[in-house]
Each structure stands twice: as structure tokens, then as C-alpha cells.
Amino acid sequence: MLDPGNAPSRRPLASTKPLLREWLLALTVMSLAVVVLSSASSFARIDQAIYDITTRLTAPLPPDDVLIVAIDDSSIDALGEWPWPAARHAAAIDALRRAGARAVGYDAGLGAEDEAALAPALGRARAAGVPVAMPAAFRAPGANGRAYDVTPPPAGALPSHAQVRPDDDGVVRRLSLALDGARRWPHMAAALAGERVMRDLPAFARPEGPLRLSTQGDRLVGFRGPAGSFRSFPIAAVLAGEVPRELIEGRVVLVGLTATGLGAQYATASSGGSGGMSAVEVNASFVADLMQGRVLSMADGRAALTLALGLLWAVMVAMLLLRPGLAGVFALLLVLLVLLLSAAGLLTTGNWPQPAAAVVALLVAPPVWAWRRLVVVNDWMTRELDQLGDLGLPKRRQQLASDPVTQATERLAQTIDRVQELRRLADAALRGLPDATLLVSGSGEIVAANGAAEALFGENPGRMAVEAAFKGNELPPFRVDALTIPNGPWHGEFKARDGTMREVRYTPWRDADDRPLGWIMRFADISALRKAEAAREEALQLLTHDMRAPQASILSIVDRAEGLPKETGDRLRALARRTISLADGYLQLARADAGGYAMDEVDLAAIATEAVDEMWALSTERNIRIRSVRLDREALSWGNASLLMRAVVNLISNAIKYSPVGSEITVQLKADVKDWRLDVIDHGPGVSAEVQAQLFGRFKTSGDMGGVGLGLAFVKSVAEGHGGLVRCHSVPGEGAMFSLYLPGLRKKR
Known part of the structure; x- marks a missing residue:
């Protein structure tokens, strides 16, 4: 059997703090990784994907006061091939003026060469208080080494730009309020939104050195859904007077190319897999944002990094304190909460917190920590199993897998089987003890009893049964406080209810770390021993009496005898006294040897x-x-x-x-x-x-x-x-x- 005195000292996982050290190391490495990757914009694509999905799910309805007049395939079929003469565009501007449009954004590739044909229509619109914005055309690089060339819109139109610049992944998510070069070109949407928006534009920043175009006031576009979300009418229908006045009156109208092969189609944050979106629809969403005062922007990198680190530390603390399953659920709930709060923030404040770093950290932290914890626990378990050995039981043939984790798991299963065998052995040893024996827990409950104890106290004995068995001995209640006292009141010899004399002894019952778990109590039947001792004492008393009495009589006779030679009398007295001394000494020695x-x-x-x-x-x-x-x-x-x-x-x-x-x-x-x-x-x-x-x-x-x-x-x-x-x-x-x-x-x- 395993000798507890020679057993190797255990090193509990909690006492050496390997998990805590590994946790701190994993937290430090993952925090540094988040900082480095965030600084390198490594999460940008993930952020863009999350933003696009959120945009599609939370897109508001298009406003009723923004209308699209499309130069579409049906209009091309009805009015002839493209390009159309400037007079036709002038007719469209007049038709929109007569229908009561509030403002018109006309993006049809018209330039200064069309000025003569458009000037009267633009003058009539201006006189009627209907501003018409037309974008300039930019070419970069320009001729003769210039950074860019620009073709301004016809005189009489509000000069603007309608540049659409996709992000690095080819998806349109933002537009610039202005382009600054030799002069400022506000976005057509800003020109249409009114004086308030124009006043709030960023200050003009003339580039230093060679003139180049610089963007000012980049804004996220709050797309109102996929392509076709805004109300739209063919320009041919407008020219033919087929669109009721009430559908145009008081509205901002954007005219643009949507016909196949004429205008560019852009992938946008809200288009998803539904196909491209025309520039006029992109500008319609931007106009709606500016008119409604809806400002959408990205949070700066520091705020996103702070959010990611805070949530990473929170989930790591949870994984250290909670069970693995609960910690994983906690991490997933945090991911869901981050996404919901990001969407809510975009809808309510217009601010996008760039949650990708936080989401990635929350998703990566559990498997990374699970891997490191598995390594630490597997190493510790292997050491512990090596120290435990076979627990002193006969060795078994082992069939172990080659995978270290599976191998450790199989060894653990075998050790559990050995512990069960050891438990059965201990239970058999307890039940085989001749003396009544109880295992008492630290709370005073009886957790195990052998057959002799059940014979003395009854089946499944409790504290009341123990007290009843020794009733009449003036013992205190059978409680924990009575057992914690060394040589306390329940330690000694007592007469049991069945008439036997019981020697009660108890000793602490401790775990592998020497922490008290309870007590082992023995109620030894010493009735036969005490009877034997009484008989022995009686025999000693009888023996010494039988030895002393004759010698005392001899001394008395010698003292009274007359004519007895002195030498003979002295010798008889010495022998009698020696015998008495022998009897006294033997009695004293027997009592000393008896002990107790x-x-x-x-x-x-x-x-x-x-x-x-x-x-x-x-x-x-x-x-x-x-x-x-x-x-x-x-x-x-x-x-x-x-x-x-x-x-x-x-x-x-x-x-x-x-x-x-x-x-x-x-x-x-x-x-x-x-x-x-x-x-x-x-x-x-x-x-x-x-x-x-x-x-x-x-x-x-x-x-x-x-x-x-x-x-x-x-x-x-x-x-x-x-x-x-x-x-x-x-x-x-x-x-x-x-x-x-x-x-x-x-x-x-």
C-alpha cells in the first residue's frame, strides 16, 4: 500500500499559480497583438464588413422630399440615343420648374459648351427660386503636367462636384462635402441642401505648392436601402407631363444617368448582393442626410482600441473566474452586445465605434486561453499522475494513445478507476474493523459507519443515536465544538447503553493538503479487558496477601519464641521480611506495568x-x-x-x-x-x-x-x-x- 509518510509532496495547481502566470502572459500577448494590429489598420476590412451588414439591417426609410428623375433605358428608347442635345435638358429643367421642384441636381455630363442652350432655362429656374446644381467634370492627371483639369458646369448653375470615391475594397461608404483646389467645389448634395449646410462646410484649404485636389469633410453616407429605394420617375415621363405636379412640388429632384452602359454602377454598403447602385442614388442618400442633419462618422482609432482592450480584459477575467462553458457564453454575449450597441450608436448618434477589434478579441480570446489552459492543466495533471503512480495497488497493463491530451485523459480515467478501487478497499477496511468506528465530517455529521458501529448505534446512525447510546454518562451533546478539544469530554472510557465499557478515542481526519475534514472516532469495547484487569488485580491482591500473611505470622512467632537461638531468629526474620518486600515490590511493579x-x-x-x-x-x-x-x-x-x-x-x-x-x-x-x-x-x-x-x-x-x-x-x-x-x-x-x-x-x- 502507498505509505502516506513517504508519498511525494503534492503541488496543487492553485498553490504554484501556473494558471495565473499563464493567464497574465496570454492577456499581455493578446493586448499587444490588438494594439499592433489596430495601429496597422488590420481590422479595417472586418470593420467595413460589420458596418455594411449593420447599414443594411438598420437603413432608414428614404425621405418623401427627395425624388430621382432617371435617364433610364425607357427614356433612351422614347427620346433617342444618347447623348441628347442640350435643348432637351433645358426642357427637362423647365418641366421641373413648372412642376414646383424645390431644387434640382442635374448630373448628366453637361459642360460649358452647353451653356448657350441651357442659359435661358437656368435663368428662368433662378428667377423662380429653383436652384439648379450641376457638377464639374474633373480629369486627373491634367494636360501639360497639371495635377488635374476641370470642366466647369454651365454658367447659371450652382457649381459643385459629384465625385464618388470607393474605399480600398471597392465599396462606396463615404463622400466628401467639398473638393478644394484652385477654388472650392462643394458637393452637389450640399449645394442642394441649402444655405445652412453651405455655411457649416469646413474652411477652404488651398493646397500649398502645385495645385492638387484635396477632399474636405468626409462623411459616411446613410444609405436608405439597396438600389431602387428612392421614388423615381423616367425623365421621358416628366417631359411628357405624365408625372402629377403634386409628386414633384416642393421636393429636391436629382436627375442622373441610370440607363445601361451610360452611368457607373457602384457597390455600396447597403447594396450587398443586390447589384450596383447608380451615382444619382448615392447622391440622393447624401442629400437626405444633409437635409435631415444626420451626420455619420467613424470613431477615432484610440476609442476603438480602448473598447477592444477593455472588453478583452473583461472576458479574460471572466474566463479566469468562471467555468469554461459560462465564460464562453459570456464572451458570445459580449460580442452580441457590442454589435447591438454599435448599431444603436449608429442609429442614435451617427457614430460608428469600429467594433471589429473588440469582436475579434472577444472571439479569439476564449480559444487562445482554452489552449494555454489545456497545456498548463495537461502538464500539471501528467506530473500529478506520475507522482500518484498505481496508488499502491497491483499494476495494470496500459494501452495509451499517442496524442498527449488523449493520453493524459486516459491516464486520468485509469487513475479514477484506481481511486474507486482504493475507496472500496478503504470501505472494506473500515467495515472490517472489529471496533465500532465512525467518520464524522467537519460539520459534525456522521458520513460513514462500520458494522460494529451500526450494531452499537443502529443503522445509519446520527448524532442523536450516539448521544442515546451513552446516555447517563453526563456527556455534552455530540457536536463539533466537543470534538475540537484535545482530550475533550468525549475522550475517555464510558459505559454504553448495552452494558459494555467503551474506550472512546478520536483523531483528526485530513485531506492530502493536511486540511481538517473531520474526525475518525473509535468506540472500542474494553469490557473484557477491564474484567481481566480486575481479575488480575484481585489475583495480585490475593497473591500478596497469601505471601504477606504467613510471613507476618512467622515474624510474630519468632518475636515471641523463647529459647530460640539469636542467629536462627535473625535469619528467620530476614527471610520473612525479604518475602514481604518481594510481595510489595511485585505488586507495585505489576501496577506500574499495567499503565493507564x-x-x-x-x-x-x-x-x-x-x-x-x-x-x-x-x-x-x-x-x-x-x-x-x-x-x-x-x-x-x-x-x-x-x-x-x-x-x-x-x-x-x-x-x-x-x-x-x-x-x-x-x-x-x-x-x-x-x-x-x-x-x-x-x-x-x-x-x-x-x-x-x-x-x-x-x-x-x-x-x-x-x-x-x-x-x-x-x-x-x-x-x-x-x-x-x-x-x-x-x-x-x-x-x-x-x-x-x-x-x-x-x-x-
Whole structure:
């Protein structure tokens, strides 16, 4: 079986903090990765994809006051091939003026060469208060090394630009409020939205050095849905007067190319897989934003980075504190929350927080941490399984997979099987104990009982059953506080309800880390032992009585006998006294050997002083002086005062017996580390090494001084019964020193 004393020390996973160190390392590495990747705009494409999906899902309805007049395929069929003469465009402007349009944005590729044909119509529109905005045409690079060339719109039209610049992925998401070069070109949508928007445009920034176009006031476009979301009429229908006035009156009208092959089609954030969107529809959404005061913008990179790091740390803390399953759910909920709040922020404030870094961090952190935790746990589990070995049980043949994780899992399963076997073995050992035994938990509940305990207390015993079994012994309730006291009230010998005498002992029950789990309690049936001891005591009393009574009678007869020779009388008296001494010594030795005597706090100095006083008469009779050294100082120990007194008396009487007349005996008490040492020193003939080897045996003496050989055996038995010992130091011819070692009170307690 596995020896707990020699078992390798365990290194619990929590005590060495490998998981915490790995967690800090993973958090640091992932935080640095988020910072580096965010700085390199590595999450831009993901952000764009999330923004596009959010835009499609949250697109507001197109406003009713923005209308598209399309130069579409049906108009081309009805009015002839493209390009049309400027007069036709002038007719369209007049038709829109007469229908009551609020403003007109006309993007049909018209330039200064069309000015003569368009001027009257533009003048009539301006006189009617209907502004007409037309975009300039830009070519970059320009001729003769110029950065760009520009073809301005016809005079009388509001000059503007209608440049559409897709992002790096080819998708249109933003437009510029103005283009600044040699002069400012506001966006056609800004020109149509009114004076308020024009006043709020960024300040004109004339480029330094060679003239180049620079964009000002980039804004995200709040697309109102996929292509075809705005109300639209063919320009042929407008020219033919087929569109009711009330559908045009008071509205901003954008005229643009939608016919196949004429105008560019752009992929937009809201188009998805539904196809391209014409420039006029892109501009319609931008006009709607400016007219409604809806400003859409991207959060700066620092805010996005702060959001990503904060959520990364939050989910990492959750994964450290929560179970893996709950931590994963928490991470997914955070992802959903980030996406919902981003969409809500775009709808309510117009600000897009660029959540891609946060979403990626939340999705990557759980598998990364799971991988690192699996590595740490697998290494720790492998070490622990190596240390556990076979738990002292017979070895089994192992069939392990080559994969390390699967291998560790299979080893763990085998170890669990071994633990189950060990548990069954422990249960069998508990039930096989002859004494009634209980396992008591730290809360005082009885968690296991063997068959002997169930016989004593009943099946599935509880605390009340234990109390009832020992009712009448004046014991406190069977509770935890009574068991936590060493040698407490439930520790001792008690009479049980079934009439048996029970010795109750308990010891703490601890786990592998030496933490208390409860107590193991034993209720040993000592009835037969106590009966045997009583019979033994009775036999000893009878034996000593039968030995003493005849000898006392012999002494009485010898003392009264007349005519008995003195030498014969003295010899008979000596033999009788020897027999009485033998009986007394044997009785004392038997009691000392029996053990289990009552112990209490005693003062060894006081016991030694009392023993010296008791031996005073005998020492005076032989003119021997007893000198006491350091017997005036308290020397506390734990023992039986009567037995210790008799042991010291035996040592002093032996010294008197073997000391020459007129000599001196020293009785001294010394502290020896945590023990006390009582020395009895005489100046007698000494004891040879051969005799010392058997001096403390029964019926062994050191000379012809009339001893029976039980006194020193008694001293040895008492010393060992108190957890001490006795030693003899002697050189023949130089006397002897007998030393009695007894534990100090601190050591015993």
C-alpha cells in the first residue's frame, strides 16, 4: 500500500499559480497583438464588413422630399440615343420648374459648351427660386503636367462636384462635402441642401505648392436601402407631363444617368448582393442626410482600441473566474452586445465605434486561453499522475494513445478507476474493523459507519443515536465544538447503553493538503479487558496477601519464641521480611506495568524533596547525609505523583543501601533541553558494565545487599510509562549515578 509518510509532496495547481502566470502572459500577448494590429489598420476590412451588414439591417426609410428623375433605358428608347442635345435638358429643367421642384441636381455630363442652350432655362429656374446644381467634370492627371483639369458646369448653375470615391475594397461608404483646389467645389448634395449646410462646410484649404485636389469633410453616407429605394420617375415621363405636379412640388429632384452602359454602377454598403447602385442614388442618400442633419462618422482609432482592450480584459477575467462553458457564453454575449450597441450608436448618434477589434478579441480570446489552459492543466495533471503512480495497488497493463491530451485523459480515467478501487478497499477496511468506528465530517455529521458501529448505534446512525447510546454518562451533546478539544469530554472510557465499557478515542481526519475534514472516532469495547484487569488485580491482591500473611505470622512467632537461638531468629526474620518486600515490590511493579494510570500536573522538585524526607530516617540510621541540589525550583511535568514518588524513593533507598557508612548522597534536579533530569549520586562500590546491562531487569541486583531485584525494574517501568527513561552511569569503585529523565510539561502538552 502507498505509505502516506513517504508519498511525494503534492503541488496543487492553485498553490504554484501556473494558471495565473499563464493567464497574465496570454492577456499581455493578446493586448499587444490588438494594439499592433489596430495601429496597422488590420481590422479595417472586418470593420467595413460589420458596418455594411449593420447599414443594411438598420437603413432608414428614404425621405418623401427627395425624388430621382432617371435617364433610364425607357427614356433612351422614347427620346433617342444618347447623348441628347442640350435643348432637351433645358426642357427637362423647365418641366421641373413648372412642376414646383424645390431644387434640382442635374448630373448628366453637361459642360460649358452647353451653356448657350441651357442659359435661358437656368435663368428662368433662378428667377423662380429653383436652384439648379450641376457638377464639374474633373480629369486627373491634367494636360501639360497639371495635377488635374476641370470642366466647369454651365454658367447659371450652382457649381459643385459629384465625385464618388470607393474605399480600398471597392465599396462606396463615404463622400466628401467639398473638393478644394484652385477654388472650392462643394458637393452637389450640399449645394442642394441649402444655405445652412453651405455655411457649416469646413474652411477652404488651398493646397500649398502645385495645385492638387484635396477632399474636405468626409462623411459616411446613410444609405436608405439597396438600389431602387428612392421614388423615381423616367425623365421621358416628366417631359411628357405624365408625372402629377403634386409628386414633384416642393421636393429636391436629382436627375442622373441610370440607363445601361451610360452611368457607373457602384457597390455600396447597403447594396450587398443586390447589384450596383447608380451615382444619382448615392447622391440622393447624401442629400437626405444633409437635409435631415444626420451626420455619420467613424470613431477615432484610440476609442476603438480602448473598447477592444477593455472588453478583452473583461472576458479574460471572466474566463479566469468562471467555468469554461459560462465564460464562453459570456464572451458570445459580449460580442452580441457590442454589435447591438454599435448599431444603436449608429442609429442614435451617427457614430460608428469600429467594433471589429473588440469582436475579434472577444472571439479569439476564449480559444487562445482554452489552449494555454489545456497545456498548463495537461502538464500539471501528467506530473500529478506520475507522482500518484498505481496508488499502491497491483499494476495494470496500459494501452495509451499517442496524442498527449488523449493520453493524459486516459491516464486520468485509469487513475479514477484506481481511486474507486482504493475507496472500496478503504470501505472494506473500515467495515472490517472489529471496533465500532465512525467518520464524522467537519460539520459534525456522521458520513460513514462500520458494522460494529451500526450494531452499537443502529443503522445509519446520527448524532442523536450516539448521544442515546451513552446516555447517563453526563456527556455534552455530540457536536463539533466537543470534538475540537484535545482530550475533550468525549475522550475517555464510558459505559454504553448495552452494558459494555467503551474506550472512546478520536483523531483528526485530513485531506492530502493536511486540511481538517473531520474526525475518525473509535468506540472500542474494553469490557473484557477491564474484567481481566480486575481479575488480575484481585489475583495480585490475593497473591500478596497469601505471601504477606504467613510471613507476618512467622515474624510474630519468632518475636515471641523463647529459647530460640539469636542467629536462627535473625535469619528467620530476614527471610520473612525479604518475602514481604518481594510481595510489595511485585505488586507495585505489576501496577506500574499495567499503565493507564491517572496523570496530572506535578512538581518533580516537590516529589524529590518529599522522597528525601521519607528516606531521612533510614539515612540517619546509617549516618549517611543526603544533599539536595536545586530542589527549591519548580519543575513541572505531567504524571502520576504516587508512582513517581515511589520511583524516586527506590533510587534513594538503593543509594543508601550501597553507600558506605558516613558517606554522602546527592539528589539533584537539572533541566535537559525540554526534559527534566533527576540524578541520585552515591559513593558506593559502583556497578560494573556487565551488571549495568541487566540492572533494570526483574529480579536483578548489583550485589549481596539483600535486595529482591524489583525496585529498579519498577523505576524503569514508571519512567517509560511517563514517556521518559532511566540510565545508570558508574565506574566500579567510584560510586554510581542513576538519572531519571521525564518530559517537561510543555513537551507533554
